[in-house]
Amino acid sequence: MKKIKISSLEHGMSFDQPIFVDPRRIVVEARQKITNEGIASLLREGILEVETNGNLITKEFTEKISQASKPYLVGNEYSVAQENIELQNNYRHFCSQIPSVNKILEKIDHTLFRNFDALIHGKIYENHTVIQAVSRLVNMATSIPLLPILFQYGNLKCSRMMFHALHSACYGILLGKSMGYNRFRLQDLACSMILMDIGMWLIPETVREKKEALSEGERKKIQEHPIIGNKILLYTAKHKASIADLSLEHHEAFDGSGYPNQKREYEISEFARIALVCDSYTAMNEKRSWRTQFSPFEAIKIMLSKDVKRFDPQILRNFVGVVLFYPIGSLVRLNTGLIGMVIGCKEGQIQQPFLRLLRQASGEPFQALKFLDLSKHDDLEIAGTVFPPSLIHFQGDKEI
Numbered sequence: 001m002k003k004i005k006i007s008s009l010e011h012g013m014s015f016d017q018p019i020f021v022d023p024r025r026i027v028v029e030a031r032q033k034i035t036n037e038g039i040a041s042l043l044r045e046g047i048l049e050v051e052t053n054g055n056l057i058t059k060e061f062t063e064k065i066s067q068a069s070k071p072y073l074v075g076n077e078y079s080v081a082q083e084n085i086e087l088q089n090n091y092r093h094f095c096s097q098i099p100s101v102n103k104i105l106e107k108i109d110h111t112l113f114r115n116f117d118a119l120i121h122g123k124i125y126e127n128h129t130v131i132q133a134v135s136r137l138v139n140m141a142t143s144i145p146l147l148p149i150l151f152q153y154g155n156l157k158c159s160r161m162m163f164h165a166l167h168s169a170c171y172g173i174l175l176g177k178s179m180g181y182n183r184f185r186l187q188d189l190a191c192s193m194i195l196m197d198i199g200m201w202l203i204p205e206t207v208r209e210k211k212e213a214l215s216e217g218e219r220k221k222i223q224e225h226p227i228i229g230n231k232i233l234l235y236t237a238k239h240k241a242s243i244a245d246l247s248l249e250h251h252e253a254f255d256g257s258g259y260p261n262q263k264r265e266y267e268i269s270e271f272a273r274i275a276l277v278c279d280s281y282t283a284m285n286e287k288r289s290w291r292t293q294f295s296p297f298e299a300i301k302i303m304l305s306k307d308v309k310r311f312d313p314q315i316l317r318n319f320v321g322v323v324l325f326y327p328i329g330s331l332v333r334l335n336t337g338l339i340g341m342v343i344g345c346k347e348g349q350i351q352q353p354f355l356r357l358l359r360q361a362s363g364e365p366f367q368a369l370k371f372l373d374l375s376k377h378d379d380l381e382i383a384g385t386v387f388p389p390s391l392i393h394f395q396g397d398k399e400i
Contacts, residue, residue, distance in 0.1 A: 003049045011036045016381050017054025017351060021047055026305060030054065030382075053351055054381075084373050087344040087354045092369075094146040101140060101150060105166065108133045109158045112165070112194065120201050125237050134191040137166065141173040142186070146343060148174070149329040152285070152296075161197065161208075164286060169193040171278040171323070175315070178322050179274075192246035193275050195239065199229025199247065209289045223259045226251055242271070250275045253310040265312075273312040277319045280307065295387035296327035325350040331386035337361025339386055340372060349375040351382075 004019070012033050019028045027042065027050055028034055042050070111133040119125045141147050150156065151167045158166065172193045176186050200208065203225055207218050214222065226248050233244035249263065249272035256264035258276075284299035294302070300320065303311065326332055330342045332355070340355030352374040357366050374380055 002053070003051055005049050006039060006042055006047065009034055009039055009050075011039070014057045015052050015054035016057055017052050019050050019052045019054075021050055025308065026301065031057065084344075084346075084354055084371070088369075088371050090145055091343050091356055091371075094144055094149070097144055098150065101144065101147070102156070104136060104140065105150070105156055105158075108137055109156070109162050109166065113159065113162055116162075116198065116201060119198065119232060119237055127238060130195075131187075131191060134169075134194060135187055137169060137194075138173055138183070138187050138190050141170050141190075142177060145174075146328060148323075148327075149341075149343075151282075152329045160286070161201065164282060165194045165197060167282040167286070168275070168278045171282060171319075172274055174322050175274055175278060175319050178318055179315075188242060189271055189274065191239075192243045192271055193250075193278065195233055195237075195243065196229065196247045196250045196275060196279075197225070198232055198237075199225035199227070202228060211289050223251075226260055245269060246271045246275055250279060252276070254312050255309040257310060268312075270315075273315050277303070277311050277315055280310075281319070281323070293388070295385055296323075296330045297325075297385045298387075300325060300327060320350065324353055326353050326382065326385070331358070332382045333384050333386055335381050335383045338372075338380075343371075346373075346375055 014031050014033045015028070017030050018026050019034075021027055021042075028038065111129055115125055115130050117123070148167075148170055151163070151170065156163060156166075169190045173186055173190050176189045181189065200222075203221060207214070207221060210218070229247035230244050233239045233247055234241065237244075246269070248260070249268055252258040252261065252263040252268045252272060253276065254265055254268070254273065256262050280303060281299050284294040284302065285296055287293045300323065303316065304320070308316070324342060324345055326342045328342055328344065331339060332342060332353075333339050338357060338361055339359040340357045342353040343356050345353040355372045355374065357370040357372055359365055372380070374382070
């Protein structure tokens, strides 16, 4: 990452990578022109320098990129070095596990749904079977780093709310692991996150899935679900307070803008600060009746820009380190026309991820597994993301 003094920036300049004030705040996107207004705004904030991994785009630079891409073309295919064996092996292991993981996730979903239904209808709730199901999810998420890809492409057969609970908890486990949580703490975090929206199950579906703007009464009902859920988990489900408390706090925001009690900063438990980050990201990734689905990259951009004050800054930084600036599972298009899926990156290289290549510039699929480490190729860069991700579908252990 190189530093650039604000005094050296000029109106109309653009770089081939984003410009940052810090990793949480993008000033200008890749290939977007800098404006006098933007420069003046930075100076008013007392910011004297910015950072980027990119290069200033000039006519000479554009020609250099064009020439540099040519050696990769061999006949009608690209010759790509097989780099970073660990990430390749992670990907192959993930693909081989897809059939069995899908079956386990379906069993977890069945167990949780049966118990959630029992809980809200006053039937027998099996606390121990819920904890066992959560334990299986923790086992998978900690042993299969690419598990989140299944939630994007795996066509899991779950209700929307159960899918979201599992999706969020999966990221919670990965984030907690990156923060040094031991097995028992990871299990408590995952269990808390899976159960945190139990109060929402009591809200009529006509309100939960309403396409139009909510009335004041409906909005109030929605904002009561953390209180309802907390009471259910404490007094009916008999879960311990540390698990039930997350249900009460998971919509509280670091800047005090959340609900139901407008707690702020470290008044909010660490579990709840983790849950807000994971819940927000996964919710934006998922389809909703009242809004469009955001791509993983768009979700990260929103969290790092207009929503940034809602999150604990350290936890948000940790999350970006786990999920990546171009999140795992994202489809990206390179400046040469290649399309690949992000499957990881080296430490400190979140804008130059490791890719499993999917399509050649011609649009033809690669006939064999090919990988590319962008951090080793200064002449290759991400030109944009591909969304919706219609280029890949997992069917058993085969990729189509």
